[in-house]
Amino acid sequence: xxxxxxxxxLADPHRRAIVALLLEGPRPVGEIAEGCGLSQPGASKHxxxxxxxxxVRVRQDAQRRVHALDPAxxxxxxxxxxxxxxxxxxxxxxxxxRLDQADRPPGPPPAPKD
Amino acid sequence: xxxxxxxxxLADPHRRAIVALLLEGPRPVGEIAEGCGLSQPGASKHxxxxxxxxxVRVRQDAQRRVHALDPAxxxxxxxxxxxxxxxxxxxxxxxxxRLDQADRPPGPPPAPKD
DNA sequence: CCCTTATATTCCTTGACAGGAATATAACCG
DNA sequence: CGGTTATATTCCTGTCAAGGAATATAAGGG
Numbered sequence: 001x002x003x004x005x006x007x008x009x010l011a012d013p014h015r016r017a018i019v020a021l022l023l024e025g026p027r028p029v030g031e032i033a034e035g036c037g038l039s040q041p042g043a044s045k046h047x048x049x050x051x052x053x054x055x056v057r058v059r060q061d062a063q064r065r066v067h068a069l070d071p072a073x074x075x076x077x078x079x080x081x082x083x084x085x086x087x088x089x090x091x092x093x094x095x096x097x098r099l100d101q102a103d104r105p106p107g108p109p110p111a112p113k114d
Numbered sequence: 115x116x117x118x119x120x121x122x123x124l125a126d127p128h129r130r131a132i133v134a135l136l137l138e139g140p141r142p143v144g145e146i147a148e149g150c151g152l153s154q155p156g157a158s159k160h161x162x163x164x165x166x167x168x169x170v171r172v173r174q175d176a177q178r179r180v181h182a183l184d185p186a187x188x189x190x191x192x193x194x195x196x197x198x199x200x201x202x203x204x205x206x207x208x209x210x211x212r213l214d215q216a217d218r219p220p221g222p223p224p225a226p227k228d
Numbered sequence: 229c230c231c232t233t234a235t236a237t238t239c240c241t242t243g244a245c246a247g248g249a250a251t252a253t254a255a256c257c258g
Numbered sequence: 259c260g261g262t263t264a265t266a267t268t269c270c271t272g273t274c275a276a277g278g279a280a281t282a283t284a285a286g287g288g
Contacts, residue, residue, distance in 0.1 A: 004127055011125035012246080013118055023197055029265055042247065044266055063255045063264045071202035078199060081191060083137055088185035088192070126276085143235055156277065158236055163275095177234045177285045 003080075006073050009053035014038060015046050019055060019069065026059070026068035117194070120187050123167035128152060129160050133169060133183065140173070140182035 009015055017036045021027065027035070033043035047067055050056040054073045059066045123129055131150045135141065141149070147157035161181055164170040168187045173180045 007125050007127075007130070008245095011121050013121075014246090016121070019198075023201065030263095039248070040265070041249085041267080045246085048266080060255090063262095065265065069198070069201060071198070071205040074195065074198040074202050078195060078202070081188065081195065084133075084183070084185070084188040085192060087137065087183060088188050091185040122275090128276090144233095153278070154235070155237080155279085159276080162236085174285090177232095179235065 005053040006076060009049050009055055015050055018046055018050065022056065022067060022069045026066045028064040028066050032067065119167040120190060123163050123169055129164055132160055132164065136170065136181060136183045140180045142178040142180050146181065
């Protein structure tokens with residue numbers, strides 16, 4: 001639930017692989033294990049972490065437990081990212097301006113760079 | 115540089131704090147340490163990780179080493195996030211539809227979306 | 229040059245976590 | 259109920275990363 005849990009959940013490459021796999025659709029544990037080259041207990045444990053981070057939800061289907069992505073935490077990540085995205089766009093702008101200048105070397109220097 | 119380095123760098127809460135602080139502007143190590151409640155060596159070590167992940171770049175100013183965010187990895191994160199964002203938007207749509215239906219239980223189901 | 233400031237690195241200890249093997253639990257089927 | 263499939267949990271072990279203390283390096287100032 002906490003922000004920290006989300007980050008630590010996604011810090012593991014196997015768990016990112018699981019998440020990527022689940023993007024294609026819900027899957028039972030067995031398929032996830034096979035699809036990611038994990039042992040069954042391994043998959044189970046990773047899924048637990050993902051579940052506790054809220055990234056995944058489970059639906060019981062007979063003996064199978066079908067796991068699916070929960071979009072909410074993704075939104076949280078997106079929100080976290082937002083302020084930085086601004087920074088990134090600004091820097092693209094700056095790059096654009098710099099390339100622009102490169103075309104016409106002479107002229108008044110805009111502002112001291114550093 | 116690798117994707118993994120980026121995730122593990124951001125997995126640590128102190129490092130996320132540093133990144134958040136640097137969002138407000140470049141800072142020398144000392145200020146970062148103080149601003150995040152870290153020891154000086156602690157800050158130095160975390161900054162190293164961030165640097166190796168490409169999240170931060172350094173400019174030398176006399177004895178001080180001024181650290182600033184590098185926007186590129188943020189863009190990488192954004193790219194990673196993109197496919198999931200679609201999922202998230204779809205789910206918002208679905209929620210909207212469901213609420214819609216709840217208003218008028220009977221009636222012909224709306225046309226398949228896509 | 230010595231001294232001070234600013235930062236980096238090393239060493240060490242501790243705690244978290246991943247993976248494997250074995251076992252426990254749960255749901256279904258005859 | 260006994261057996262079978264599907265999944266979860268436990269125990270153990272090794273690895274790795276974080277934090278603290280001490281020290282090294284670098285740059286500047288008198």
